[in-house]
Every structure is written in C-alpha cells, then in structure tokens.
Amino acid sequence: MAQTPTLPADLELPVLPPRGKPRPPARGIWGTVLFYVIIGFFTLNLIGLVGTVLVESFSKSWFGTWLPQAFTGEWYTYLTDNHDMGQLLFNTLIVAIATTVIALVLGFPAAYVLARKQFRMRAVLTGLYLLPMMVPPMAYGIPLATVIIRVGLGGTLWGVILINLVPIIPFVILILAPFIEQVDTSLESASRMLGASRWQTFRRVLLPLVIPGLLSAGMLAMVRTIAMFELTFLVADARTQTLVVALYADAFSAGIRPTQAISAMAVIYMLTTMSLLVVALIFVKPTQFVVRIKTK
Numbered sequence: 001m002a003q004t005p006t007l008p009a010d011l012e013l014p015v016l017p018p019r020g021k022p023r024p025p026a027r028g029i030w031g032t033v034l035f036y037v038i039i040g041f042f043t044l045n046l047i048g049l050v051g052t053v054l055v056e057s058f059s060k061s062w063f064g065t066w067l068p069q070a071f072t073g074e075w076y077t078y079l080t081d082n083h084d085m086g087q088l089l090f091n092t093l094i095v096a097i098a099t100t101v102i103a104l105v106l107g108f109p110a111a112y113v114l115a116r117k118q119f120r121m122r123a124v125l126t127g128l129y130l131l132p133m134m135v136p137p138m139a140y141g142i143p144l145a146t147v148i149i150r151v152g153l154g155g156t157l158w159g160v161i162l163i164n165l166v167p168i169i170p171f172v173i174l175i176l177a178p179f180i181e182q183v184d185t186s187l188e189s190a191s192r193m194l195g196a197s198r199w200q201t202f203r204r205v206l207l208p209l210v211i212p213g214l215l216s217a218g219m220l221a222m223v224r225t226i227a228m229f230e231l232t233f234l235v236a237d238a239r240t241q242t243l244v245v246a247l248y249a250d251a252f253s254a255g256i257r258p259t260q261a262i263s264a265m266a267v268i269y270m271l272t273t274m275s276l277l278v279v280a281l282i283f284v285k286p287t288q289f290v291v292r293i294k295t296k
Helices: 026-057 074-082 085-116 122-134 137-150 157-181 185-193 198-226 230-235 243-252 259-283
Strands: 059-061
Touching: 026 059, 026 259, 074 259, 085 122, 085 157, 085 198, 085 243, 085 259, 122 157, 137 157, 137 230, 157 198, 157 230, 185 198, 198 259, 230 243, 243 259
Parallel strands: none
Antiparallel strands: none
16 A cells, blocks of 8 residues: 655745735725826816817807807907917017026026035025015015116016016026936046036036936926916016916906907917927927936
8 A cells, every 4th residue: 555655844835826916905906096086087177177268269159058059260360350469479489488598597507506515504595596486476576577667678578588587597496406416526526637627517517417407497487487477467568468468468457358259368378388398398308307317
C-alpha cells in the first residue's frame, strides 16, 4: 500500500491571489464617482452658460421656450453700426500685448532677485510686490487714475497700459519666481567659471531654462489683462476703451439696448480671449508650464 507523501513542516506554500480583478475599496469608488459628478456638473453649467449667451446672440426673440422661435444675425450688424469693432479689437490686443511684454521685462529682474538673493527685509519686499494683487483694484485705482489724467495720459492707450501694469507686474513676478528657483545655481556658477560674462550666462544658460516660465507667465498675464475692467474703465475714453469696457457700457450705461446685442458683444469678447489662448497654446505646450531641473 503506497504511502501519501508529506511535506516538511518548515516549508511554506505560496498563497495564490484570487482569480479575477481585485475589487477597489468602497471609499475609492465613491471618491471617483464624486469626482466625475463634480466635473460633469461644472462642465454642464459651463456649456449651459456659454450656450445660452451664444444662442441668444442669434435669436430674434426668446421668451418662455427652450429655443428661440427664429434666428438672425442682425445683432452683430447692430454692433458694427453702433461700435467701431475694429478699433475695439485693436485697443484690446495692443493693451494686452504691450502690458504683457513690459510686465515680463520689468518683472523678470525682480523675480530673479527674490528667487536668488537672501537679504534682510526680503519678506517685506515680497509683500510690497504682491500688495496690488491683494488690495481691491478700486482702492488704488482711483488715485492712480487721477495722477494719470493729470499728467495728460488719460484717454490714451499708454495710460491704459500704465494703469494695468500695476497688478500685472506682481502677477508675473509671482509666476516667474518659482521657475527661477528650480534652476540650479551651479549651472550659472559653472558658466562663470568657464569664462562667460554675466550677459552670456543669462542669454545662454538662464534664459533658455526659464523660457517655459516666461511663456506661461505671458499667456496668463495677457488673459488677465484682457479681463481687467475696473482699472481700464477709470482712464479709458470712447477712443481707447477695450472690449470688456464696451461690454459693460452696453449692459449698464444709460439707454435701452437689446439683450441680444449685449450677448453678441459677450460672444465677441469670449472669442477674442479664446483665440489668444489657442494661439498661445500652439507655441506653448501645457507640459512646458512646469520645469524641474534642480538637482538635489
């Protein structure tokens, strides 16, 4: 009679995993469901808001129904008859581009000092830089607009650019400083040791490494400038107003205007902002918004 073989007592058999895919914990499932519910709710609200304005801008009349009973494009013709749309678009682009370029030129040295130098009162200086972003624009906008008007820049594009630089420069500094901090200082030291001047080190070493930061700061600053209403409104006139100021004037100034025309102006304003974003994203990849080359 054959004996059944026995295994040694100290031999441990491997535990095989159960068949099939492991089920995620219940908490992870509900977290995922909640995440997609929130994202879906936000997306639906965004589509609803934008879609409502877009549909109304082409509607003949829209009362008590899901969709307008008739569509027309006359409200965009109405805008061209009552506004110089070419001048509005020109003013908006010139103010946005000029403000962004000047803010990058002035903000980069300040961001470099804050990122590289350790000195007394550094926290105080940082707070002063960021003060225009924390204080409501109207708190400093009214006295600043008074000064700009007194020196003869009121109602000019230079006046609009100048007053918009006050909050945009700190915004650029806030974005650029972390990018510069991530660039290892040993790269600059090595360049200097190899005989490069400060300008050559900046142009060939530092600048190429912080280009993603400059591009992302410029794109965000441009969009922020286009949306800047309060400060632009204080110094602009009928010849130098931008799209956002014209939109506010159509909605709240004296007189009666069709709501469809106001919606058409909102669509043009939205398309202008989105067009700049699309153009910027052609040259700037989202993965370039973060660069990490600092060695530990």
